[in-house]
Amino acid sequence: MPELPEVETIVRAIRARLEGRRIAGFGSLWPANCTPAPERIRASVAGRRIAAVTRRAKFIVLSLDSGEHVLVHLRMSGRLEWGAANGNPSFARGAERREAPPRHARAWWDLEGGERLWLCDARKFGRILLTDDLPAATARLGVEPLGDEFTLERFAALLGSRSRQLKPLLLDQSVIAGLGNIYADEALHRAGLHPLARSDQLAPAQVARLHAAIRDVLRRAIRANGTSFDWIYPEGRMQAYLRVYGRAGRPCRRCGTPIRRIRVGQRGTHLCPVCQRRPRMRTGRPRSA
DNA sequence: CGCCATGTTAGAGG
DNA sequence: TCCTCTAACATGGC
Numbered sequence: 085m086p087e088l089p090e091v092e093t094i095v096r097a098i099r100a101r102l103e104g105r106r107i108a109g110f111g112s113l114w115p116a117n118c119t120p121a122p123e124r125i126r127a128s129v130a131g132r133r134i135a136a137v138t139r140r141a142k143f144i145v146l147s148l149d150s151g152e153h154v155l156v157h158l159r160m161s162g163r164l165e166w167g168a169a170n171g172n173p174s175f176a177r178g179a180e181r182r183e184a185p186p187r188h189a190r191a192w193w194d195l196e197g198g199e200r201l202w203l204c205d206a207r208k209f210g211r212i213l214l215t216d217d218l219p220a221a222t223a224r225l226g227v228e229p230l231g232d233e234f235t236l237e238r239f240a241a242l243l244g245s246r247s248r249q250l251k252p253l254l255l256d257q258s259v260i261a262g263l264g265n266i267y268a269d270e271a272l273h274r275a276g277l278h279p280l281a282r283s284d285q286l287a288p289a290q291v292a293r294l295h296a297a298i299r300d301v302l303r304r305a306i307r308a309n310g311t312s313f314d315w316i317y318p319e320g321r322m323q324a325y326l327r328v329y330g331r332a333g334r335p336c337r338r339c340g341t342p343i344r345r346i347r348v349g350q351r352g353t354h355l356c357p358v359c360q361r362r363p364r365m366r367t368g369r370p371r372s373a
Numbered sequence: 374c375g376c377c378a379t380g381t382t383a384g385a386g387g
Numbered sequence: 388t389c390c391t392c393t394a395a396c397a398t399g400g401c
Contacts, residue, residue, distance in 0.1 A: 087379055116396095142380080159380045161398075188398090207398050209380065248390070257381080264379050311379070314400085329379085350392075352377080 086158050088229070088262030089305035090317055091142050094164060097319075098201070099137040101166075102146065106133045108169070109194040114205075117190065118212045125214045128152055129193070141225045141261030145218070155213040155221060156203065161188075161316050162210035165202045169194040206316070225261040229298050234260070239295045243283040251279035252349040254298075263298065266311055266329045269354045271297040273328045278362045279348050279355055285363065328354035 086094065107129045112122035132148040139145065144164075146154040156162075165186050183200075185192075191203040191212055203210060215221040227234050227242070242259055253259060254268040263271070272279055274297035277290060286294070305311060310320035313330070323330070327337050332345035336356040346353050 090379070157380085159396095160378070161380095205398095207378090207380095207396080209396065209398095211381090246389075252391080255380090266379050313379075317379075350394095351380095 086142065086162075086310065086317060087264030087267055087305075088139075088142060089267070089302055089308075089322065090310035090320065091139050091144060091158070091262075092306050093309045093319065094158075095137055095139045095144055098144075098164060101199070102134045102137050102195075102201070104133065104135075106131065106196040107148075107193055108196045110192070112191040112212070113185075114190040114208055117205075117208060117210055120214060122191070125154070125212065128214055129154060140218075140222050141228070141257060142264070143222070147218075152214060152216045153218045153221070155211075155215065157211040157213075158205070159207070159209035159211065161207040162203060162205040163316055165189075165204050167192075167200040167202055169198050169200040224258050226257060226259040227261065229260050229262055230302055234295075234299070236292055236295050240288070240291045243286060243291060243294075245284075247282055247284045249279065249348065250277060250281050250283055250294075251351070251353055253283050255349070255351070260298070262302070265351050265353075266326070267298075267301050267305065269329045270301045270327060273354075273356060273360060274301060276359050278360045279346075279353050281363050328356060330354070 110126040110129050112118050115122050118125055129148065132150050134146050135149050136147040138147065142157060144156040167186065168183050186202055186204050188204040188206045189202050190205045190208065190210065193201045203212065213221060227238065250272060251268055254263050254271065271294065275290065275294040277294055304325065305322045308320055308322035308325065310317065311322040311326065312318050312320040313323065328343050331343045332354060333342050335341065336343055336359060339356065339358050341356055341358040343354055344357050
């Protein structure tokens, strides 16, 4: 269920254990989530060295010395877990012990030396992609919110060039890539903006506040190693600092008003009705509700 | 049983 | 063409 900060935390954690290592094998217990088929992925990655481990939006990117790239998207319930490959001498010393796969194991990479990296995923929404053309594979992704290209001017243009509700717009990965349900709600609260406000009807100061809020909350979350609600992603501390997400009925940390939960674009959405007033329409008839 | 879930996409309809 | 909403994917927790 990771968003940008959780994926960034995962990437930083696995980088030192993967970069420079050679992949010995790959397998999948859920072939439907592999593109191309697992056998083709295995043929391409076996024997290759991992040159770099990076993140693009919510994708984990393993770049191989062959020029190909393995992209892993954890979607809602994916996580990575370390284990030992079968036949690992240091593990199987003595008795013929075999390590049981972790719960919800779906795919694995074996490294030379005997380590195994598992992809576990209760809901099977996660995806593994192999590509030799990384720009093409990520062409549909929008700007990285923590990158240098995410300037205030660029953001203002992204908002003003369309007329959309702010929350669905922030979740649209083809516009800004990396925000998810938690940090979209958190950024809007920090900026004092209603999730249903129109992207093209913000004052310049509001655009600037939202731009800063997005970057601030993502950086803060990375510093806290992300947000942890359950066993799927246990290593974060950001949940202690969330202002609206998951806090329906509890007092706003700024004004004390109970946080409200509504539904916007199929997603649970949390807001403070006082700090995030629904704006009056600047065009068209006044709304009735 | 019913509702919820840190994500994404295809398709329908306005 | 753009925008919004629904269903779908598949499973587990409360």
